[in-house]
Structures are given as structure tokens and as C-alpha cells.
Amino acid sequence: MIAPREPYVNVAPLYLGHNLRDYVHDGAASMATGNASSRAERGTEQIGLQPADVLRTHHGGAERYWGAAPDWKGDDHVQGTFNQTSIALSSSTATHMTHEYIGSIHLHTTASDGAASHEEVSQIASQAGLDFLIVTDHNVFTTGKDGWYGDVLLLVGEEIHDTERVPEANHYLALGIREHIVGLRRGTQEVIDAVNTQGGFGFIAHPFEHSPSFTGEPELPWIDWQVTGCSGLEIWNYMSEFKSYLHSLPRALPLIFFPQLVMSGPFRETLAKWDELLRSRKTVAIAGTDAHGNTYRVGPLRRPVLAYGHCFKAARTHILTPRSFKRELEHDKELVYEALRHGNCFTAYDAIGDASGFRFTGQSGQQTATVGQDIPLGAGVDFEILSPLQAELRLLKDGEVVGRAQDSRLEYGAGEDGVYRVEAYRRHLLKRRGWVFTNPIYVTS
Ligand SMILES: [Zn+2]
Numbered sequence: 001m002i003a004p005r006e007p008y009v010n011v012a013p014l015y016l017g018h019n020l021r022d023y024v025h026d027g028a029a030s031m032a033t034g035n036a037s038s039r040a041e042r043g044t045e046q047i048g049l050q051p052a053d054v055l056r057t058h059h060g061g062a063e064r065y066w067g068a069a070p071d072w073k074g075d076d077h078v079q080g081t082f083n084q085t086s087i088a089l090s091s092s093t094a095t096h097m098t099h100e101y102i103g104s105i106h107l108h109t110t111a112s113d114g115a116a117s118h119e120e121v122s123q124i125a126s127q128a129g130l131d132f133l134i135v136t137d138h139n140v141f142t143t144g145k146d147g148w149y150g151d152v153l154l155l156v157g158e159e160i161h162d163t164e165r166v167p168e169a170n171h172y173l174a175l176g177i178r179e180h181i182v183g184l185r186r187g188t189q190e191v192i193d194a195v196n197t198q199g200g201f202g203f204i205a206h207p208f209e210h211s212p213s214f215t216g217e218p219e220l221p222w223i224d225w226q227v228t229g230c231s232g233l234e235i236w237n238y239m240s241e242f243k244s245y246l247h248s249l250p251r252a253l254p255l256i257f258f259p260q261l262v263m264s265g266p267f268r269e270t271l272a273k274w275d276e277l278l279r280s281r282k283t284v285a286i287a288g289t290d291a292h293g294n295t296y297r298v299g300p301l302r303r304p305v306l307a308y309g310h311c312f313k314a315a316r317t318h319i320l321t322p323r324s325f326k327r328e329l330e331h332d333k334e335l336v337y338e339a340l341r342h343g344n345c346f347t348a349y350d351a352i353g354d355a356s357g358f359r360f361t362g363q364s365g366q367q368t369a370t371v372g373q374d375i376p377l378g379a380g381v382d383f384e385i386l387s388p389l390q391a392e393l394r395l396l397k398d399g400e401v402v403g404r405a406q407d408s409r410l411e412y413g414a415g416e417d418g419v420y421r422v423e424a425y426r427r428h429l430l431k432r433r434g435w436v437f438t439n440p441i442y443v444t445s
């Protein structure tokens, strides 16, 4: 008999795993089959489970079924089969990731060169349907502004660069830090190390830039690729992509009014660089809006270019978490940051189709994994891609396409270890656009 890990849920003879315990702790649990009298409310009572029992949990109005008979077909939240010795729920990490939140990462407020306050961007984010926002003002770390604003969780990081470097380059997004990080006259490795020393983590911002000269906007690429210790990179910086289309004033004018005519997703060279980095280490991909909400003078016009509301509906990062938000800053911040640190997330161009529910999972024997996670090759890994919308789905192994379908589902049996990730494309306004880019599942030998 395995001793219960918490006083309030007697899981013996089964070990249910960390995340289910949290789930039961948050809400209530009862048996859907088996002993119908077994019920636990907020952890005050105990449940004993038998083989093939189904545990039904209630949380925030949602019902979930955990564990089921092998032929169970009634619910896609089935987590596996209980038996006397099973530790399926603790080893089956992917199935813990039952919550999805949508955020906009990398934006600027009036604390640096943005046009709106923290309160104003939160309100715009709420109207855009976002769950969280991560503000990263230039070389300033604003304290006391993180928290819940209505239904939006606002977190504060910092975008750091050496302001005396000529030409300007190497912008770094620092998240999870407690204090301002000095970027002035410091090398990028020093900045990354300082972020990590504070318990933070970070991402390379807009790694490639192609700004046409007529706008006068400088190119701000990442140069120092030899660095170590960063979590990943922005594979899609919305502002970078937009700037790359402004070749001339006549070309720029319609795009200032209708950026959706051109915006198409990550640069090929950024994806190639990401694949190159993945050959040697785990590298998390995120999308950044780099929204400033500023008004520009273009010829005779003065107009806000890439308004916050526009950006918040376009380049988004969807995170997958094992628990739901509690509207408690520290708890919820940790959920967001853990997902981003480990790559339990995917980027989506939601303005051309809501990607909520997009899933990439792998199964090897009793183990499953989702984006950002490892899975042993074993006798082979069965991958499944589920899309909420029809799309051109592409499965890549180590940067090469190994599976493809024009569908809402793609299955693939992998017989080799490697780094597997998914791209999805959709046609919108007569053009093929990058829609979803997932973080990898890492198949280990
Ligand atoms: Zn920047």
C-alpha cells in the first residue's frame, strides 16, 4: 500500500500524482463508477479507488473524468486506466496540462516608449479576449503594477539592451525577475546571467530584422548567438514582420490601414535558426507583439500603427497549465512562467482563426507528453495533432517535414528519437499564412 501524499485524499492503493491532488484540492471529487458514496469536498474526506474506477472532479463549473475503464469513450479527458499498481497519472505528464490560457507577450507602456498605461493596456487586452499580458518596457522594471486587472492577469518583465551599443542590437526579454537589470555597457551573456541569478528566465527578442531604409527605423537583430542560459526566442515578432514589408511609402500606406493584408507569421530564417538551436539544446518558442500603440506620421497622415487591440488579437502565445488560475497573483504568475520556461505553449495567429484547443501529443507505452516535454522512444511514439480548424498540418523532425495533412487531425508513428514540432498553415485573404507553431516534443532514446 502506498501512503497517501496528502491528508485529505486517501489515494491508496493508487498514487494519483501531484496535479490531480491539486485539482481535487481546488474543487471536489466523487466516484462516477464504483463506490458511489465516495466523495471528497475540498480535501476534507478520503477516497479509495479500485481498478477501473472513474474519478469525477468538479472545479469551477467544469467536470473532468480521471481514469476509466479501457473501453471508455465518453469523454476526451480520460486520463488512463487505474489498476492496483498504476502510476499512470504521475507518469502521464501530458494529460496534466488540462488548462489553456491565451496571452500577449512583449509590449510597451508609457513606462518606456508605449502610448498607454498598464491599466489601459489591460482593458484593451480584456476586450481582445486575452487571459494574460506580459509588459516588457525598455530598460525599466516597473514594480507594483503586476496583478489582476478585471479578467486579465498583467505581469511585468523588462526588455533589456545596452543603450550605448552601436549599432543597437541584442534586445533581451527578461521575465520572472525581482529587480531592474542593468543593460548599459554589459555583454549579453552578463545580462542573461544576471536574469538567471534573480531566478528569472528570458527570451531573445526579434532575432532577425529587415527594416527598409525609408522609414528610418533601425534594424535591431540579435547578434550574439554564442550565448547560453536563455530559455528561447521570439520566433514571431509582429512588429518585426510588419516593418519588413514597408519597402516604400506607396507600399506602406495601405499596410498601415490593413496590416492583415500582409502579415503571414514567422520568418523562414527564424524557424531555421530555431531548428539549429534545437539540435544542441531545448529552446522555447514564443510569439511577441512588440506593441507600442504609437501614432506615426507617414507622409500627410498621422495614424496609430499596429494599435494594441490589433496586436492583441493577432500574435498570441497559448500556454497549457496543469491547474487553473485562482486570481491570486503569485500562484497564477507561477503557472504562466512555468509554462513559458518549459515551452508548454504554442504560438498562434488567432486573427485568421482561433487556435484554442490545438493539441500536439505523443504516446509511448503508458507515457504521454505534450509540447515542451520529453518522452522516451520505447517501442515507438504515436503522435497526434488535433486542430480546432482545418489547416495544412506539418509534423517536423529535426527541422524536416515527416508528416503532412490538409485536415483537422494528423497521426504519425515515430520510430526514431529527435525533436518533433508542428506547424499549421491556413489560407486567409488569398494568401497562405503561418497559423500555429508548437513547441517541440523531445523524443529521447
Ligand atoms: Zn526590442
Ligand SMILES: [Zn+2]
Pocket (backbone or CB within 6 Å): 106, 107, 108, 159, 290
Ligand atoms: Zn520591444
